[in-house]
Amino acid sequence: MQLQKYYKAEMTWTSNALEGNTLTLEETKMILESGITVRGHTSHEIYECTGHAEAYDYMFDHIRKKEITEEYIKKLHYLFAKNITDIPSPGEYRDVSKTFVGITGSEYPCPDYEKVPEKMAEFADWVSSVRNELHPVEFAAEAHRTFIYIHPFPDGNGRIARLLMNTILLQEQYMPVLIHPIHRNKYIHTLENGRIYPNGFDIFIAKRELEQQKQFMKLQ
Structure with missing residues (x-):
């Protein structure tokens, strides 16, 4: 429970800040x-904060x-997006009415x-x-990459990708x-290049993992 409480605000802040929340x-x-x-x-930014925190607790x-x-992935998205009016159908994959999505900094189209269901x-x-x-x-990083390339939801995919990555890390x-906003450009660059050089993104995530381990050890 202490670990959960310690990271809640910081993970919510960093993940939202990467997507432009101020x-x-x-x-x-x-x-x-x-x-x-x-x-x-805006109420949008406030609900991104409270919604991410609910998904984090879940x-x-x-x-x-x-x-x-x-079902777990859809529930994460539902909890994050349920009060955000700009995101249609929280917890549901994009369909013909909400299919215009793109990956920040990417030249590749989404499926x-x-x-998406397949x-x-x-x-x-x-x-x-x-x-x-x-x-x-490596497993957590590859899950993040694979999910983000699918981009199954109309919005909120980056935040769900990071929650999925952290779900795996915590399960193991x-x-x-945590991906701090100062690493945003490197994060996007290695994620984009991960289609051709996946090891680059894996190494990026491994470095962030090592940082968190070192930081947590200082608190003991």
Whole structure:
């Protein structure tokens, strides 16, 4: 429980900040810990904060199950997006009415909406089949990459990808990874190049994992 509480605000802040949310870490803490309404921000940004925190808590409820299912992925998205009016149909894959998505900084198109259910079923099967074949950090990084390339939801895919990555790390008894906004360009670059050079993104995530382990050891 202490680990869950320690990372909640910081993971919520960093993940949202990577997507352009302007809440600071202190403002994020105020919202999550005291329920204080912060002036100068849109309701969209506030709901991104509270929604991510709900999805984060659900992630911790799930880590003992050692599985990643489509139902779990959809629930994460639903909890994140349920109060955000700009995101249609929280918890549902994109369809013909909400199929215009793109990956920040990417020159590659996302799969057509008609292929999303099949791609996601394959993704869930892949997660189950390779869990014991890859190093946990490599496994978590590859799950992030594979999911983000599918981009199954109309919006919020980056945040769900990072929650999935951290679900795997926590399930395998590793520290959750935080991607600070100062690493945003490197994160996007290695993720984009991961289509051709996947090891680059794996190494990037491994470095973030090592940082978290070192930081946590200092707190002991």
